Amino acid sequence: MIRTRTWIIILAALAAVLALLSFFSLTAKKEGKTVQILQDGVVIEEIDLSTVTSERSFTVEWTGGGSNIITVQPGRIRVTEADCPDRVCVDQGWLSDQAAPIVCMPHRLMIRIKDSGGPDAVSQ
Amino acid sequence: MNAKRITTMGLLTAVALIIFVIEAQIPPLVPVPGVKLGLANIITVYAMFALGPRDTFMILMVRILLGSVFAGSLMSMLFSLGGGICCFLVMLLLRRILSQDQIWICSVIGAMAHGIGQMAVTVAVYRTGQLLIYLPVLMLSGMIAGAFTGMCAQLVVKRMKSIK
Numbered sequence: 001m002i003r004t005r006t007w008i009i010i011l012a013a014l015a016a017v018l019a020l021l022s023f024f025s026l027t028a029k030k031e032g033k034t035v036q037i038l039q040d041g042v043v044i045e046e047i048d049l050s051t052v053t054s055e056r057s058f059t060v061e062w063t064g065g066g067s068n069i070i071t072v073q074p075g076r077i078r079v080t081e082a083d084c085p086d087r088v089c090v091d092q093g094w095l096s097d098q099a100a101p102i103v104c105m106p107h108r109l110m111i112r113i114k115d116s117g118g119p120d121a122v123s124q
Numbered sequence: 125m126n127a128k129r130i131t132t133m134g135l136l137t138a139v140a141l142i143i144f145v146i147e148a149q150i151p152p153l154v155p156v157p158g159v160k161l162g163l164a165n166i167i168t169v170y171a172m173f174a175l176g177p178r179d180t181f182m183i184l185m186v187r188i189l190l191g192s193v194f195a196g197s198l199m200s201m202l203f204s205l206g207g208g209i210c211c212f213l214v215m216l217l218l219r220r221i222l223s224q225d226q227i228w229i230c231s232v233i234g235a236m237a238h239g240i241g242q243m244a245v246t247v248a249v250y251r252t253g254q255l256l257i258y259l260p261v262l263m264l265s266g267m268i269a270g271a272f273t274g275m276c277a278q279l280v281v282k283r284m285k286s287i288k
Binding site for chain 1: 196198223232233252261
């Protein structure tokens with residue numbers, strides 16, 4: 001039987017590594033001005049944020065029921081309204097240069113910055 | 125399966141469901157997709173040590189299926205299933221090498237496994253590895269929440285023993 005103290009050391013080390021990784025993954029930046037809106041893993045819309053001059057909102061419906069209202073401003077994009085229960089996507093705020101995408105799990109929606117290297121290098 | 129065991133399992137499933145439904149009403153603490161407290165895990169961990177794996181698996185499955193009917197969606201059910209099964213398998217292994225005073229450790233590692241299982245389903249659903257960027261956050265928050273729920277479960281195991 002492994003002693004509790006040994007377990008605590010192992011778990012604390014793991015937690016430290018995870019905390020470091022979390023920090024890097026959440027603060028990671030990504031080059032690119034084009035964002036993609038995906039539903040069910042399929043790109044349904046691409047927006048070049050550098051060409052956006054004024055604020056604009058539009059609704060993305062999900063076939064399984066429910067919708068998200070997405071707002072674009074010059075250089076950034078966010079989900080402003082969602083009819084899912086947790087509304088994590090709304091809380092995630094603006095996406096402008098982060099590598100971490102905005103996700104709405106219940107509606108299988110994802111907003112991410114397009115990969116600069118080749119068309120859709122990550123998803124396939 | 126005797127009447128006492130059925131009653132105990134039914135009760136635990138009901139308690140787990142109540143916890144699950146109430147927790148669903150609490151707004152998310154951090155704006156990271158997939159992160160939650162997972163309070164219903166208290167029941168899973170308790171059952172694992174007090175009743176055994178078979179009963180735990182049944183309680184877990186019924187809780188996930190009914191839980192998504194009451195307070196969730198088809199999607200959340202898939203994530204819960206992926207995470208729940210991974211968590212269950214890891215706890216199944218750990219159960220033998222941990223003592224009654226180390227139940228919380230089982231919960232911490234189980235919660236990390238839950239994050240991995242949940243992420244596996246997410247990657248399959250979204251068909252992109254990009255969301256893996258959230259895996260460290262998911263596992264870390266799992267460790268913290270798992271420590272809490274594990275300590276709760278450990279307390280319950282000890283208290284219930286003195287009642288019997």
